[in-house]
Amino acid sequence: MKYDVCIVGSGAGAGPVIYELANAGFKVLVLEKGPWLKTEHFSKDDMTATRRNIYAPALKDEFHVLETKDSEGNWNAVPTHESKRDFWNGSVVGGSSNFMSAYFHRLKPKDFRLQSEYGDIENANITDWPISYDELEPYYAKVESVVGVSGVVVPHKNLEPRSTPDYPFPPLVVNKIADWFVEAGAKKNYNIIPAARGIISVPKGDRRACYLSNYCGSFGCSSDGKGSARAALINDALKTGNVEIRPDSKVFHLETNEKNEIIKAHYYDLVGRKNSVEATLFVVAAQAIETARLLLLSKNPSCPNGLANNSGNVGKNLIFSAVATGSGLIEFNDFSAEKIAEINNPMTFVNRTLLDFYEIDEPESGKKIKGGTIDFLIEHSNPMPKAVRAKKDGERLVYGSEFKKNLLNYFTQKKRIRYEAFTDWIPNNDCFVTLSEEHKDKWGDPVAKVRLGYHDANKIPGEFLSDISKGVFEELGAKNISGGISTGPTVNLQAGGCRFGNDPKNSVLDKNCKSHEVSNLYITDGSFMPTGGSVPFTFTIYANAFRVADKIVERLKKA
């Protein structure tokens, strides 16, 4: 059978395409590397989700080679099965969207023209997007209604233009500490506002509303309240009868004909047998690193450097989210019993954010530079990460009665609050994907080698936002406040590597995310992003995938 469209991957970049094509009546085959877990297979089990992490491949079977720079400026490449630095997210149907925290912030109009607005940065590859915010806005609105976004729109100085007055789903219930953040911010003249979440607060179709299990990030959702690609899009698409999902199917080669069109996707099944499928169009959405790797693995006579890579751009300008994180402790003894009664419950949703500093003044020059987003949170509920932290006091291992006393005190007499600040990861020549020349996965194919170069200019907004966050924590009365920038990549926030753009010389995809070189190849995960904005990527990946799906439907209808 020849399918209309074969889609590689099933996460946030694939879900909207699967949904739209199926509803338009086209036959879709989805090849997903991981298993297909349904809603009933997810439980709030720390062992499954975090201790054994079975939603990702075993590192002995599949791994990355990560290149980081040492203090003397040398690049050192270490496979993750040695370093234990796991670089996978979720390899299951629905991808890592099953396990996201789902903070859904839109990009701002200036994010689409970063170079024009803020100018070049030395040793960086900043560029404008080939589309504007206005072109993507209808699709943000579509995600809000189809995937489901809850929240409330309030005015603030960086509020992006909207075609709808508010989010379609009312805000989720939050811990009362959310008000503490707002009050603390107000004392410092910061406008801390509700944050939207890609989680539904009332039922939608077969999906039940969020039931506030408090085990959210890193855990699969048991009500389908979280807007994963699986729960929000693929399940509905399956009802059309136009979609076939093949889980445990690892695509390793895209074969082209003499016209440089893809004719077959070759994949391994669960037991390692090689199979292939034919389709008219192919969509790759395997998350940025694996998407670049698949293209580089797919060398054909017409593209000896890898599929769609005659320009040499595949894998270049990989980006993450540049983050600053920190925490503080609400010590119950520092507050009245009445105040503590307000917040001392299992509820961990806070859903408060600060967007006042999305653009800031560069401290030395005074010129405007990109700032970012600060989300305020309470530490996740699952107990193991909280407890493991308690066994160290600096370099000293704490044990015995002292440890037990500390542990009891930590769980019952305090609450850890956190901030996560997101800023642009500045694209640069030292952040890219290639194929390892020495390391292969369990099937014998070269693994991705990822150089993780960090641009020092990332530090300026990161440190600024970290200081702002700490100031809020102090005002709120927190103790033991700590935090700062991280120069490491966000494993769960990957983008770039196959930029879209108008010039085939310096981009892989055109403005509709179709390959410049391969006429029946589209890429719809975060790979297209030349810059990532100062927010988590998932909302934008969803919106863009809906946009590209419209283009594909249009093309197939014409054909």
Place this chain on the structure above:
Amino acid sequence: MSDSEKKKSLTPKSDRKAPTDMDAFFQWQTNRRSLLKAAIIAGTLSQFSFLQSCDDAIEIEKGNDLLDSNQMTILKSALNILFPDDGNGPSIELLNTLNYILWVLKDSGANPTHQTYLIEGIDWADEIAIEKSGKKYSELDQAERERAIHYYTETEYGKEWCSIMMTLILESLLLDPIYGANINEAGWKWLDHTPGFPQPDESNRYENVLTTARNAYPKSSV
């Protein structure tokens, strides 16, 4: 040949003495790791019945075929010093920590480095005790054992060994009771922790959930 002699015969002579410096230590560790790791990966450790001691003085935990009686004595003692029964919270006994750790040592999904480190650390601790006091760990009185554990935590290797045990103690305290510890949710109750819902059942515990999911695939996907 006694059981303990049989076990020692598996270990090269050069490995039997605790190393005196870190370089020598890492070499020693590497040699021993190779042996143990190979056995664990091959799944053959459980067949080495001679690893069990017949010493009636010490009860071997039911089903244990990984550690001899001397190793069990050291492990139990260390766990009870790291997480003592001091009237504050549940004890190692109540949590069933020891049996949980014995399960982890055989669990193919557990961190193999931690598995081998834990077992090798027991022997290392014994050899350090002999080197420092002239007595096997099991011959130390309680105060001496506590001093020994404190000493271990001040060495690089010993701290990591104790840290791994602490993590496993915490797992026995805080993971779902379906994994054989945290009996009657004693750990959660002590810390006033509210677990997430739904909790795992047998079909969804971590070793089974992927098989459960695959058995539920529609025929068109297989």
